Every structure is written in C-alpha cells, then in structure tokens.
Amino acid sequence: MKKGGLGSRLIVAAWGIPLLLGLTWLGGWWTALLIAAISFVAQKEYYMLQRNLNRNPFIVLGLGCGVIVVITWMTDYNLIHWILIATFLIVAVKTLHKGKSHQDVLVTFGGICYIPLLLGSFIVIRGWSGGEPFWMVEGCVRQECLTYPDAGRWLAFCVLGSIWVGDTAAYAGGRMMGKHKLAPTISPNKTIEGFIFGFFGAILFSMIWWRLGLVRFDVGLVVGIAAGLFGQIGDLFESALKRECGVKDSSNLLPGHGGLLDRFDSLLFTAPIVAIYIIIFSVKV
Numbered sequence: 231m232k233k234g235g236l237g238s239r240l241i242v243a244a245w246g247i248p249l250l251l252g253l254t255w256l257g258g259w260w261t262a263l264l265i266a267a268i269s270f271v272a273q274k275e276y277y278m279l280q281r282n283l284n285r286n287p288f289i290v291l292g293l294g295c296g297v298i299v300v301i302t303w304m305t306d307y308n309l310i311h312w313i314l315i316a317t318f319l320i321v322a323v324k325t326l327h328k329g330k331s332h333q334d335v336l337v338t339f340g341g342i343c344y345i346p347l348l349l350g351s352f353i354v355i356r357g358w359s360g361g362e363p364f365w366m367v368e369g370c371v372r373q374e375c376l377t378y379p380d381a382g383r384w385l386a387f388c389v390l391g392s393i394w395v396g397d398t399a400a401y402a403g404g405r406m407m408g409k410h411k412l413a414p415t416i417s418p419n420k421t422i423e424g425f426i427f428g429f430f431g432a433i434l435f436s437m438i439w440w441r442l443g444l445v446r447f448d449v450g451l452v453v454g455i456a457a458g459l460f461g462q463i464g465d466l467f468e469s470a471l472k473r474e475c476g477v478k479d480s481s482n483l484l485p486g487h488g489g490l491l492d493r494f495d496s497l498l499f500t501a502p503i504v505a506i507y508i509i510i511f512s513v514k515v
Contacts, residue, residue, distance in 0.1 A: 239486030254386050261356045262304040265349055269300055272491040273345040275480040280337050282475040287338040288325045296346035303350035348498045351505035358382035358508050384444035388436055389504055392457035393496045396432030403427025417469040425462055432458030456503035464499030
C-alpha cells in the first residue's frame with residue numbers, strides 16, 4: 231500500500247477517475263488537453279528522478295518540446311517524426327550551449343520520447359473513426375461498411391479498462407497463487423503467476439468489449455494483448471527506473487497513489503501498440 235492509506239487512495243480515485251473518463255468521453259481538444267497535462271507533470275517527475283542520479287536535464291526546454299509533441303499528435307501525427315528530429319536538434323544545441331554534458335542532452339530528449347511521444351498516441355486512439363481492416367474491405371462499396379459509431383470513444387475506454395482490469399487481475403492472482411518471482415531485482419512483489427493473470431484478465435475485458443459490439447474483434451484482441459503484455463512491461467520499466475533512483479514513487483502528488491508517472495506507466499507502453507495497429511491496418515474513410 232502506498233503512503234497515504236486506503237482513505238487517501240479512494241478520495242483521489244473519486245475525483246480522478248471521473249475526470250479522466252469525462253475528458254476522454256468528450257474527445258477532441260478536451261482529450262488532448264488531458265493528455266498534455268498528464269504528460270507535462272509525468273515528464274517533470276521523470277526529470278526530477280534523473281536528478282537523483284546526478285543528471286541535469288534541461289527541464290524547461292524538455293517540457294516545452296513535450297507539449298509540442300502532444301499538439302502534433304492532435305493536429306497531424308504524420309509530422310511526428312519530423313518534430314522529433316527538430317526537437318532533438320533544438321535540445322542538443324540548447325543544452326550544449328548551456329554547458330551541459332552529452333549525457334544530459336540524451337536524458338532531456340529521452341524524457342520527451344518516453345512520455346509525451348508514447349502517451350500522445352492515446353489521442354490517435356480517441357480520434358479513431360473506425361473502419362474495417364484492409365483485408366476485409368474488398369466488395370464493400372458503401373461507406374457505412376467502413377464506420378463504427380463512436381469508435382474512438384469506445385476504443386479509448388477499452389484500452390483504459392483493459393489496463394485497469396489486467397492490473398487488478400495481476401494483483402489478485404499474485405496474492406492468491408504467486409510463488410515464482412517475475413523480476414526480483416526490479417519489483418520483488420511481482421510474480422509470474424500474477425503476470426499471467428494480468429495478461430488474460432486484460433484480454434478477457436477487451437473480448438467482452440468486442441462481444442458488446444463496441445470494438446472490432448481484431449482491434450479488441452490487439453488491445454488485450456497490448457495491455458496484458460506491454461502494459462505490465464511498462465510498469466516494470468518504471469519500477470526499474472525508480473529502483474535505480476532509490477525512490478518508491480515518482481512523486482507524492484497523489485496521496486496514496488504516488489505520481490502521475492506511477493499511474494500511467496502502463497498506458498505509456500500500451501497506447502502506442504494500439505495506435506500503430508489502427509493506423510496501419512484500418513482503412514480510412
């Protein structure tokens with residue numbers, strides 16, 4: 231249990247979850263604003279953790295470039311690679327001009343890639359207009375064949391729900407049946423059994439979403455696998471970072487929960503997998 235106790239956790243969840251779901255429901259720039267805010271705070275937490283390792287990222291510049299990356303996800307994600315190239319050059323020139331080391335340049339840019347670049351892909355998920363996978367489109371001449379009502383909204387909720395259910399299943403499975411350590415040097419409490427429960431719990435939720443007619447089967451399956459596998463890897467990745475820095479939480483922003491990086495570490499690794507899939511394998515209307 232994180233510092234703050236059950237009461238603090240419930241209070242934060244009581245306002246945090248409705249806010250997250252509400253802005254996701256609204257979509258558009260509301261969701262982009264949500265992601266930008268989460269990204270900004272989580273990226274700052276990441277830079278503060280790096281300072282524990284005697285590294286000195288250019289925080290203001292890194293945060294500013296991070297906001298630009300999130301805006302690019304919202305406006306035209308096809309430009310994202312050009313934005314990253316430009317961002318790296320700006321960070322490199324500016325940090326070296328200030329007398330910072332080569333390592334600090336990489337840490338500054340690493341924070342941009344780790345958080346706003348990965349988290350920003352959730353905006354693509356929320357903005358998805360649906361569509362059949364390209365291998366099923368032949369012979370379909372009506373536009374209605376290619377669309378799903380509120381596809382992006384339900385897909386975004388499917389991603390969030392799969393992560394939460396997978397995390398809960400992993401915790402419960404580990405407590406009930408966990409005997410074999412998954413990564414003892416990184417997170418001693420995580421077990422292989424819990425990982426398996428989390429993996430299938432995430433897939434089960436996404437398949438329920440499919441059976442309700444809210445997502446395509448192939449997309450639902452990708453969400454379940456991404457949340458069940460990569461979501462847990464994202465959690466381990468952040469745990470390794472915190473262990474290296476000698477801290478339990480990324481910050482104490484949310485009583486009982488830690489920081490925003492603690493709360494969204496799984497989404498950082500899940501969202502890009504889903505976004506890449508729907509970008510590549512869905513026909514645009």
